[in-house]
Amino acid sequence: MPNSKAGTKKDQMMIFPENKLFHYLRSGKFVALSSDWKHASLPLRFDYELIVVTEGTLFLRYMDEDFSVSEGEYLILPPSGDNRSGFKKAYCSFYWSHFTIDMEQFPARVSKEDSAAYQRASCYLLPQKGTVPRPQRMIVQMKQLQDLERNNYPDITLNAAMTAIVTELYGQLLSELPKDSDPIGNKQVYSDIVDYIRLNISENIKISDIANAFGYSPKYLSHLFSVVRGTSLKQFILSQKIETASYLLSDTDQTVSEIAALVGFSDMHNFSRAFKRVTGLTPTAYRNTYAKRLLYHT
Structure with missing residues (x-):
């Protein structure tokens, strides 16, 4: 031991x-x-x-x-x-x-x-x-x-x-640690962007919305995020929505349409297409695959 x-x-x-x-x-x-x-x-x-x-x-x-x-x-x-x-x-x-x-x-x-x-x-x-x-x-x-x-x-x-x-x-x-290769040195701005996305996950988040919230141009903000994160801001927003949806599908009894709304999709078909593009499964198929859990009460 x-x-x-x-x-x-x-x-x-x-x-x-x-x-x-x-x-x-x-x-x-x-x-x-x-x-x-x-x-x-x-x-x-x-x-x-x-x-x-x-x-x-x-x-x-x-x-x-x-x-x-x-x-x-x-x-x-x-x-x-x-x-x-x-x-x-x-x-x-x-x-x-x-x-x-x-x-x-x-x-x-x-x-x-x-x-x-x-x-x-x-x-x-x-x-x-x-x-x-x-x-x-x-x-x-x-x-x-x-x-x-x-x-x-x-x-x-x-x-x-x-x-x-x-x-x-x-x-x-x-x-989450600052990268030595970050030439802009805007790790705090990056962290604030991530927090904004997670707090507003139920909204139809646009890059222009985030740029306005932080007082930057959309182009500059997208570039800053890509440098620090290594992925585009648009892709990150989608990935956060799909991760949240995946969790809700597997760990709650909310309907697929309710979950779509909770992650900022007003159209069920757009949500299903986006979800399948990222995960390879439709929301319903994902739920059927991963909704089982070993639950304990004491």
Whole structure:
């Protein structure tokens, strides 16, 4: 069992070796039945647990630390001899996955100050807790993993899917960092644009609308975004709408027409065409494929 390195408990970084598959164990979605729910005291001996909260706040105590994980945030728990348990009652819902990985000589986590040495040793590091930049995308992948398990896919497929989820989180966090190659130096403007799109996802967002909101010309704003992001602003707007729609299709009972409206499409046919162009499936086919989930109540 990997041991967690002693030291400060702030800014803990989880270590994962590159070029290794995780060993998937189990996963599901949990929904509390009321605001009086508190996480039971349960062991986590040899497993890692990845949690992504979709509603409310999860209050969890583990290894003498109290974690408050809110909607859109994640938490990774390393193996230990301790139990994880709730320290406060609250309503919440979250997706969870358990996995193991052969860490060889590496510890499960280290303090942020010690992380550089492990990065040089063919490892990648994730903050133990943080915000998921694109939670809908990650949740859809967790739903797809559950679908694979329900349909009796082989271990190699489940292991690869579990690995893809953690590396998706790593990729999302890395993509949010400023790029040294950004000659304009407008990372903050880029972040504000992304926030604007996510906050106005239910609108028919036009580049001219965003340009007016930030006081730039549409041409300049599109160029700035492409330089920082590496993709066009128009493509990014569409991708955010499709990611949100994918999440709603797989995790809610809202109709396809309601979901189309929620992501800014006034015409169902345009929504269906756009969705199929990006995902390869119609909205209905996507829902039929990925709407199953392993749901737990306690």
